[in-house]
Amino acid sequence: MPKIRCVCEYVIGLGEIPSPNQYLMISDVSFEKYFDVEIKAEELYREMAIVVHCPNCSRLHVFYDGFDKEPVVYKIDS
């Protein structure tokens, strides 16, 4: 997925690796199992939700189930 269009119409580029617009998020419960084991980056990556930040309006597009599904979009409230 090289780019997505935000609700504000800004086109967020994701082609750059690593992407300055992309973040990774993991639940505390999922992260717990990595405390006492050697962490393999690829395995940890698969557990994470991908979060895309719009540099124009700061909305967050959270892909909880990978890029194949529609993201949940969060807008700043205050």
Ligand SMILES: [Zn+2]
């Ligand atoms: Zn935006």
